[in-house]
Amino acid sequence: LTAPSLSTGRLTLRMPVLADFEPRAAFYASERSVWEGGPKDRVQAWRIWASEVGQWPLMGYGPFSVDMGGDYVGEVGIYHAADYPEPEIGWFVVPEAEGSGIAAEAARAVMAWARARFGWDHLVSYIDPGNARSIALGLRLGGRVCDRPGIDPTDVVIEHDLRGIA
Amino acid sequence: VTAAAAPVRLTDTPVLMTERLLLRAPVLADFDAYAGFFASARSEAVGGRTPRALAWRYFGHHVGHWALRGYGSFVMAPKDGGPAVGMILAWQPEGYPEREVGWCLFSRSAEGCGFVTEAARADMSHVFGALGWATAVSYIDPGNAASQRVAARLGAVRDPAAARPSDGCDEVWRHRAGAAS
Numbered sequence: 224l225t226a227p228s229l230s231t232g233r234l235t236l237r238m239p240v241l242a243d244f245e246p247r248a249a250f251y252a253s254e255r256s257v258w259e260g261g262p263k264d265r266v267q268a269w270r271i272w273a274s275e276v277g278q279w280p281l282m283g284y285g286p287f288s289v290d291m292g293g294d295y296v297g298e299v300g301i302y303h304a305a306d307y308p309e310p311e312i313g314w315f316v317v318p319e320a321e322g323s324g325i326a327a328e329a330a331r332a333v334m335a336w337a338r339a340r341f342g343w344d345h346l347v348s349y350i351d352p353g354n355a356r357s358i359a360l361g362l363r364l365g366g367r368v369c370d371r372p373g374i375d376p377t378d379v380v381i382e383h384d385l386r387g388i389a
Numbered sequence: 390v391t392a393a394a395a396p397v398r399l400t401d402t403p404v405l406m407t408e409r410l411l412l413r414a415p416v417l418a419d420f421d422a423y424a425g426f427f428a429s430a431r432s433e434a435v436g437g438r439t440p441r442a443l444a445w446r447y448f449g450h451h452v453g454h455w456a457l458r459g460y461g462s463f464v465m466a467p468k469d470g471g472p473a474v475g476m477i478l479a480w481q482p483e484g485y486p487e488r489e490v491g492w493c494l495f496s497r498s499a500e501g502c503g504f505v506t507e508a509a510r511a512d513m514s515h516v517f518g519a520l521g522w523a524t525a526v527s528y529i530d531p532g533n534a535a536s537q538r539v540a541a542r543l544g545a546v547r548d549p550a551a552a553r554p555s556d557g558c559d560e561v562w563r564h565r566a567g568a569a570s
Contacts, residue, residue, distance in 0.1 A: 225456065241457045244483075266555060269483030274449030276456050281417045281449065305424075305445030 224283045226300075231332045234325065236287035236299065239276050243288045243295055246317050247272045255318070258354035275302055284310065284337065289329045296320040299329035301337060301346070308372045312337075312346040312383065314360065330364055338385040348381040349374050402455055403519070405463065405511045412463035412477055412508055414455050415448065419464045422472045423448050426495040434530040435493060454480050460520055465494075465508050474499040477512045479520075486552035490516060490525045490564060492539060505539050513543060517566035524566065526551060528559035537562070544568040 226238035251261050251268035263271070278285035278301075286300030297316035303309070312333060314326040337343055348366065350357045361381035362368075369382040405412035415423070426432055427439040427447065439447070455461035462480050464473040478491035490512055492505045516522045527545060529536045540562040548563035 239457070244457075248483075266482070266484035270446055270450045273453030273457060273482075274446040275453065277449035277452030277454070279456060280414070280452050304442065304449070305420075306442035 224279050226279055226285065226287050227336070229287065229332045229336055231328050233291050234296075234329055234332070235290045236329055236332055237290065238279065239272075239286060239288045239298070243298070244269065244272060246295060247298065247315075250315060250317075258351040258357065274304070275300075278303060284341070286313075287329070287333060289316075289325060291320070291325065296325050297329070299326060299333050301333065307349070307374055309347060310337075310343075311349050313348060314357070326360055327364055330360075334364075334383060334385055335388050338388045344384070344386050346383045346385060347371055348383070349378045350381065351375075352377055352379050402461070403515070405515055406468075407507045407511045409468055410474075410504065410508055410511075411466045411468055412511055413466060414461060415452055415464050415473075415476075419473045420445070420448050422474075422495050423464075423476070426493065429496075431493075431495070431497070434533040434536065450482065451476075451480070454482070460516075463508075463512065465504060474504060475508070477508045479512055479516050479525075484555040485528075486554070488516075488522060488525050489528055491527050491529075492536070506542055509539060509543055513564065522566065525564045527562040527564065528554060528557060529562055531558075531560050540564075 229236040248265050248268045250256055251263040253262065256262055275286050282303060284301040286298050286302065288295060289297045289299055297314065297320060299314045302311045302313050312330060314330055316326050334346060337346060348361045350361060358379055364383060366381040366383040369380055371380045371382060373380045402414040424441050424444040427444040432438060451462045458481065460479060462476055462478040465475040465477060466473050473495065475492065475494040478489055481488045492509050494500055494505060516525055526548065527540050529540060543564065545562040545564045548561045551561040551563065553559065553561060
């Protein structure tokens, strides 16, 4: 299985390709990744990212690369590694695209797709308590902090109710 | 939100057949056998006992490699059914200076019956035939005599001048197209 292509007002969500690794590696090399266990070198970053891309053939869901006007601007999708209690919706945007609402727009598209494709009634986001920006986005999307288990005991777990999505 | 016309489709990965084995891209059902290998002492030559969460990253990495590079590693599935018995590598992770072929058996019970040589020969035909590679290497732990014997049997020779992965101290064994027996 590979990712379907989803369109929103400004964005195209699609299957990741090899060239998308460079912005992911740059993220993991930077201090921005501190809330996701980073910084990490290219070898570690590649293994993490490839394993997430590999979710598509294995599980039928995974990360979407996000394009705007033909440029890669980030990645939003459903992450479900072996130590995740359940599928997670997560987001990443390149530094130049921060603050433009891209992650929210893409996340809404992924939630709608997940609801239509799998009939799930909710998705969670696992966020480090120090990552205020990501927590704010989770809440802005209509999520609420819940007491479901996290990956780490300290994770803030935000639950997104998908039942209102057609 | 609108979904594009192109439907989600099966990834078109090759299946190699040998006398007793099917070599195919990994699927979710293979993970337990794979994680079992990494939970056992048998994984010593490839990094040692590994928690299930990290084994998942290794396993998913193999599958993602297929999606990203268009070729990748195979599980060794007995033709007569039952769980995968091992893995045959044909890949180039980040940090590898060139493409690697390799092999591992998940359990002792699969040893001694020639599965690795049988599967590795099919892998060689695949990478030097269908994929058109001119050469490949195997990165082998200097203490792993069994794997060294397999490499030698396949016609590989030590290549001390070759670059090694950034994170390893394995010996490099060189395979060339046409050298395999």
